[in-house]
Amino acid sequence: MTAEPAKIAKLDAEGLSLRSVSLWQITWRRLFKRKSAILGMVILGILILIAFTAPILAPYDPTLSMLDANPPQNLERRSAPCIHLFGCPADQPQHILGTDGNIRDEFSRLLYGARVSLWIGLSTVTFAIVIGTVLGALGGYFGGWIDNLIMRTMDVLLAFPSLLLAIAIVTVLGPGLTNALLAIGIVSIPAYARVVRASVLSVREMDYVSATRALGGNTFQILFRRILPNALTPLIVQGTLGIATAILDAAALSFLGLGAQPPMAEWGSMLGAERNQVFTAPHLVFYPGLAIMLTVLSFNLLGDGLRDALDPRLAHVS
Amino acid sequence: MTTYILRRLLLSIPVLFGILFATFALSRLIPGDPCRAMLGEKATDAVCNEFISRHGLDKPIPVQFGVYVNEIVHGDFGRSFRFSKPVTDLLMERLPITVELAFSALLVSILVGIPLGVISAVRHNSWLDVLTMLWANIGVSMPVFWLGLMLAYIFALTLKDTPFQLPPSGRLSPGVLTTPFYEVWGLPLSHGFFFTVADFIGRMNILNSVLSANWETLGDAIKHLILPAVALGTIPMALIARMARSAMLEVLGQDYIRTARAKGLTRNVVIMKHAFRNALLPLVTVIGLSLGGLLGGAVLTETVFNLSGVGRILYDAITARDYGIVQAFTVVIAVFFVVLNLLVDISYAYLDPRIRLD
Numbered sequence: 001m002t003a004e005p006a007k008i009a010k011l012d013a014e015g016l017s018l019r020s021v022s023l024w025q026i027t028w029r030r031l032f033k034r035k036s037a038i039l040g041m042v043i044l045g046i047l048i049l050i051a052f053t054a055p056i057l058a059p060y061d062p063t064l065s066m067l068d069a070n071p072p073q074n075l076e077r078r079s080a081p082c083i084h085l086f087g088c089p090a091d092q093p094q095h096i097l098g099t100d101g102n103i104r105d106e107f108s109r110l111l112y113g114a115r116v117s118l119w120i121g122l123s124t125v126t127f128a129i130v131i132g133t134v135l136g137a138l139g140g141y142f143g144g145w146i147d148n149l150i151m152r153t154m155d156v157l158l159a160f161p162s163l164l165l166a167i168a169i170v171t172v173l174g175p176g177l178t179n180a181l182l183a184i185g186i187v188s189i190p191a192y193a194r195v196v197r198a199s200v201l202s203v204r205e206m207d208y209v210s211a212t213r214a215l216g217g218n219t220f221q222i223l224f225r226r227i228l229p230n231a232l233t234p235l236i237v238q239g240t241l242g243i244a245t246a247i248l249d250a251a252a253l254s255f256l257g258l259g260a261q262p263p264m265a266e267w268g269s270m271l272g273a274e275r276n277q278v279f280t281a282p283h284l285v286f287y288p289g290l291a292i293m294l295t296v297l298s299f300n301l302l303g304d305g306l307r308d309a310l311d312p313r314l315a316h317v318s
Numbered sequence: 319m320t321t322y323i324l325r326r327l328l329l330s331i332p333v334l335f336g337i338l339f340a341t342f343a344l345s346r347l348i349p350g351d352p353c354r355a356m357l358g359e360k361a362t363d364a365v366c367n368e369f370i371s372r373h374g375l376d377k378p379i380p381v382q383f384g385v386y387v388n389e390i391v392h393g394d395f396g397r398s399f400r401f402s403k404p405v406t407d408l409l410m411e412r413l414p415i416t417v418e419l420a421f422s423a424l425l426v427s428i429l430v431g432i433p434l435g436v437i438s439a440v441r442h443n444s445w446l447d448v449l450t451m452l453w454a455n456i457g458v459s460m461p462v463f464w465l466g467l468m469l470a471y472i473f474a475l476t477l478k479d480t481p482f483q484l485p486p487s488g489r490l491s492p493g494v495l496t497t498p499f500y501e502v503w504g505l506p507l508s509h510g511f512f513f514t515v516a517d518f519i520g521r522m523n524i525l526n527s528v529l530s531a532n533w534e535t536l537g538d539a540i541k542h543l544i545l546p547a548v549a550l551g552t553i554p555m556a557l558i559a560r561m562a563r564s565a566m567l568e569v570l571g572q573d574y575i576r577t578a579r580a581k582g583l584t585r586n587v588v589i590m591k592h593a594f595r596n597a598l599l600p601l602v603t604v605i606g607l608s609l610g611g612l613l614g615g616a617v618l619t620e621t622v623f624n625l626s627g628v629g630r631i632l633y634d635a636i637t638a639r640d641y642g643i644v645q646a647f648t649v650v651i652a653v654f655f656v657v658l659n660l661l662v663d664i665s666y667a668y669l670d671p672r673i674r675l676d
Contacts (some may be wrong), residue, residue, distance in 0.1 A: 036455070105395035118353030159659075160652045163614030168648045172344050172638050248461060252618055255463050256633060271464060275622070278467045279475050289464030304455075 023233075023310075030309035037305025043298035050113040058108035059094070062265040067092075067102040077101055078274070078281040098283050101274055102263070109265040110287055116266045117295050120181060121243035121248045127185035129239055132192025133231070137223055139193070140200030151197070154190035162187045163249055177266070182258035184249050188242055195238050199231035233310045240303035244296045251292050252254040267292045322667050328598045330660055342386050345645050346379075355641050358400075369484060395646035400638050405646045408631065410509035410514065413650070414521035415489070419619065420612045422524075422543050423551035428605065431555040435562025437595075440589060450559060452571035457556030466549035466622035472641045473545060485500035485542050489523055494538045550619040555606035559603040565597035599670055606662030610655050 031037050050057065060066075066073045072095055081098040082088035097106040105218030135154070139147035157165065169183035170176075203209060204227065212226050253259035255275075262269065267288040274284035335442040348355045353366040353375070361369070370376055373396075389396070395405035434454075438447035470486035477483050490496065499519035500507050507513040520526045523539035569575065570593050578588045617629035624630070628647055635643035 036451075119636070143370065152332055152336065155333050156340055159333050159337055159656050160648065161610040161614035161655055163611075163617065164648060164651055167617065167632070167636065168644055171641065171644050172641075233642055244459065248459075251461050252463065255461070255618065255637065256621070268461070271461075271467075272640050275463070275467055278471050282471050285464070285467050285471075289461055289468070292464065293460050296461075297456060300455055300459055302422075316349070317572070 011289065027306070027309045029176075031305050032318075034305045036301045037309070040298045040301025040303075041303060043294055044302060047114050047118065047295055047298065050111055054111045054115055056112045058105075059116060060105035060107040060108040062104065062112040063263040064104060066099060066105070074104055075099055077103055078277060079103075079282060080281070081106075081283055083134070097287055098281070099279075100270065101277065102283055104263075106270075106284060108289065109270060110267070110291055113267040113270065113288065113291060114263040114295070116177075116260065117247050117251075117292070118157065118263065120177075120184075121247045121295075121299065124181050124185040124188065124246040124250070125239050125242045127181075127186040128242065129192050129235060131185075132189045133196045133228070133235070135189065136193035136196030136198075136231075137200055137228060140197035141204060141223055147197075150193065150258045154193050160187070162245075163252055166249055166253060167256070167258065170253060175258045175261065175299065177254075177260045177264070180250055180253045184246050184253070187210060187249075188246060191238055192235065195234045196228070197230045202229055203227055203230050218275050237303055237310060239305045240299055240306055243300035244303065247299070248296050323664055326660060326663055326667075330656055333656055334653060337649065337656070338390065339383070341645055341649050341652075342383050344648075345641065346382075346385075348641055355609055356640070390649060395649075398635070398640055398643050400635065400640045400643070405642055408643070409628070409646065409650060410518060411521065412519050412626060412628045412631050415625055416616050416620070418522040418524060419543065419546055419550065419625060419627060420545035420609070420616055422447065423549075423612055423615075423619075424554065424605070425608070426547050426551035427553075427555035427558055427608070431558030432601065434555075434561040436566055436589070436594060438559070439566030440565045442518045442567060447563075451563070454556040454559045457552045457559075460552060461618075462549055462553065463618040463622050465552055466546065466619055469545045469549055470622070484545050486545065489539065489542050489625060490535065491538050491542075494535055496523055496526060496535050496539075497530060497533065499526050500589075502530035502532075506542045519542060544609075546619050546625060549622070550612060550615050553611060553615065554605070557604050557608055558601065562597065562601055565600045566593060569593045571597045593613050599666070601671065602662060602666055605661060609658045609662075613651050613655060 013239050031041075060069075066075050074094070075095075076251045077099070078101055079099045082092060082095045084090060088094065093106065094149055095105050097110060100106050100109065135150050139150040160168075165187045166180070166183040169186060170179050173179040173182065178202060200223075209222060209226055219227070250259055251266075251268030251271075254266050255268070255272035257272060260266035262273065271285055271288040271292075275282060278285045350491045351366070353369045354361050357365065357369060373389075374382055394405050395409070397403065397407060398405050401408060425504060434450050438444075438450040441447055466516070473482060473484040474486035479649060485491065498517065500513075500516045505516070507516055519529070524536060524543065527533070527536035570589075575588060575592055578592050579585070583592075616627060617632055619625070620629035621633045628651070632644060632647050634640075635647075
């Protein structure tokens with residue numbers, strides 16, 4: 001019997017076909033049914049595009065003061081946004097979002113800031129996931145005093161308000177973006193360790209794990225090939241939401257002068273440097289903050305969407 | 319219940335010990351000479367030798383830890399070289415301001431967040447629901463310091479000379495005076511435990527002006543606190559609204575709600591008496607968890623609004639590298655946070671008897 005492709009497609013659309021669909025396909029499909037998740041992905045996509053093409057999109061060097069520009073430009077500090085279409089003197093160069101206190105082009109700095117923020121989010125969360133996974137897996141698998149030691153240490157880390165602990169760590173290590181990233185990475189470890197430990201505990205005693213052991217699999221194989229894949233979905237959700245928190249915390253540290261140092265184009269430090277000028281040059285505070293908000297929002301929306309899409313309780317509604 | 323509280327108290331002892339150990343370890347990781355790190359670059363050798371022997375910094379590490387714990391248990395956090403007074407005194411002066419701010423923020427977030435969440439659950443999928451959830455998503459994504467600065471710009475500059483104008487910084491307008499309530503009451507307090515407590519309360523402007531019946535100061539203090547409280551309270555407000563909505567949705571889908579409606583009870587009675595009470599439980603957790611964020615966010619809010627609370631002094635201490643203050647404040651706030659979490663757990667057990675049996 002030859003199945004007609006059109007008929008199969010119709011059955012597919014109604015969810016009646018018996019063709020196997022992988023978890024990722026289901027997730028992907030469900031993700032695209034949620035408007036908020038789509039919005040998150042669109043914003044994130046634009047940000048990633050901006051981050052990659054910043055050198056092409058940016059009209060000026062983000063760290064170049066217009067005083068040093070060639071030819072030198074006749075601009076004041078913190079000039080208001082100037083767009084030729086909206087009545088900016090034609091002899092003046094165009095600064096779409098104005099210039100900052102060091103007469104650098106705010107728009108270019110904003111574009112380059114996307115690189116820093118995405119890098120901050122990805123690097124801290126990767127660091128925290130790797131360490132948290134190892135700690136959580138060890139604790140959950142071996143139990144006993146190892147588990148106790150690891151989880152009580154995590155409890156202590158959780159006992160501090162995260163931003164405050166990050167501040168304390170950076171104060172000791174010294175200000176700077178690398179140290180700020182390390183601090184944020186450290187304070188986010190407990191969340192991942194707990195997630196991984198919980199999934200390890202839930203499958204540790206299952207028959208298929210015992211079967212692998214009986215077949216002669218070593219601890220490493222059991223842990224990484226059989227047990228840890230179960231922790232993947234909660235880790236993805238936690239990680240996406242964690243990126244949002246990490247970016248927000250890093251921006252806060254930079255705002256306080258503990259993170260990215262000048263002249264780096266980082267949104268938090270751009271905002272911090274101009275915060276006393278909020279009444280005279282509000283654009284220098286508004287745009288970096290808006291950029292932070294949109295970035296964090298995109299990860300939050302995507303994380304929420306992923307949580308719903310990966311929820312096995314909703315598995316039949318694909 | 320008593321056994322539960324006792325067990326919970328005992329469980330928090332290792333955590334408290336861990337906090338002390340972590341801050342101790344941090345203070346020993348400070349690069350360079352601990353004496354000059356604590357007392358400033360200009361400390362002379364004689365002063366440093368005295369400092370080192372007094373704090374036992376020449377002794378083995380376990381002994382040093384013992385000395386450190388002993389000092390902290392006795393409320394001795396050392397001296398701040400920047401303010402040249404004991405850190406404990408500074409804490410007692412500044413903590414009331416932060417506590418006042420954090421509780422006002424929490425109040426704002428609960429008073430706005432819970433109704434928003436409940437309404438959007440009741441009117442599930444209406445435009446109000448969509449709007450609330452959009453706002454909640456934006457709310458958790460906004461940097462506190464940015465929101466604070468924008469609020470200051472809008473309410474102090476754009477709305478200047480309108481009835482909505484609000485001050486962008488400080489705690490009281492110039493010329494507005496506040497007298498500690500114990501002086502108004504004529505209590506002869508100048509030192510001792512009761513003075514410390516009275517002084518702590520007296521430094522919270524709102525509470526103090528209510529206690530001393532000074533309504534003009536009360537109005538001014540509230541005006542100054544609105545913007546910081548809204549800025550700081552927005553993230554917890556969004557979290558509370560989301561949690562209230564999902565908890566309510568879950569409860570509203572239960573059979574007993576349909577039964578209650580079928581019995582002929584009005585919609586409002588069912589929502590408030592049958593549904594809301596049962597949705598309260600997860601809310602207590604969210605509220606408890608947001609307190610930690612509030613204390614961290616207070617550093618940023620106080621910096622933006624120039625409030626001289628713990629957060630502001632912490633910021634100053636960071637820039638001046640006054641490690642003693644950073645360390646002391648980290649310990650105190652972490653302990654404060656642990657105690658708050660303990661209270662949340664206990665109230666949780668009180669609200670849900672099943673938890674006590676675990």
